[in-house]
Structures are given as structure tokens and as C-alpha cells.
Amino acid sequence: MFIDVTCRVCGWSDPGDPEELWHGGTPLHAVCDCCGSESGVQDVSWRTALRARKAWVDGGAPWFAPGARPGDWDLSAQLEKVRSRRVPTPG
Numbered sequence: 001m002f003i004d005v006t007c008r009v010c011g012w013s014d015p016g017d018p019e020e021l022w023h024g025g026t027p028l029h030a031v032c033d034c035c036g037s038e039s040g041v042q043d044v045s046w047r048t049a050l051r052a053r054k055a056w057v058d059g060g061a062p063w064f065a066p067g068a069r070p071g072d073w074d075l076s077a078q079l080e081k082v083r084s085r086r087v088p089t090p091g
């Protein structure tokens with residue numbers, strides 16, 4: 001069973017407390033602490049995820065839950081990681 005704990009929009013995954021976003025092919029409608037995307041909504045396809053990522057980055061990449069932001073958070077490293085991911089998505 002494929003469990004995805006990394007946001008498909010922004011690439012965030014809480015290293016201390018990873019949240020399940022997708023379980024197999026089913027989105028759990030969890031909201032990303034980083035970009036605020038909801039699994040199964042903005043990330044339902046690569047196209048919608050890319051669009052949401054662009055809108056988020058263009059808006060200054062604000063944290064949805066600023067308290068969850070690590071002190072050494074690196075936006076470009078995170079984006080690099082998400083761009084290199086290839087995860088099967090429905091649609």
C-alpha cells in the first residue's frame with residue numbers, strides 16, 4: 001500500500017510528525033501545514049498540483065501554519081525535491 005506523506009504541491013513533509021495525505025489511491029483530505037493545499041483537491045492531478053504550486057510560490061510561498069515552519073526551512077531545496085518526485089496520481 002502506497003502511503004504518501006509528502007505534499008504534492010509544495011513538497012513539505014513534517015520530519016517529526018509526517019501526516020498521511022494519500023493512502024493508496026485515496027486522498028485523505030489533509031491540509032498541508034506549509035502551502036495549505038488539501039490532498040485530493042489541489043493535488044488531484046499533476047496539472048492541478050503544478051498550478052497550485054505556481055500560485056503559492058508566486059504569492060511568496062506563505063506558510064499555512066507558520067508555527068510548523070522549521071527554523072532552517074529552505075524553500076528552494078523543498079521545491080527541488082518535489083519537482084524530482086514522480087508519484088502516480090489518478091487523473
Ligand SMILES: [Zn+2]
Nearest residue numbers: 007010032035
Ligand atoms: Zn504543501
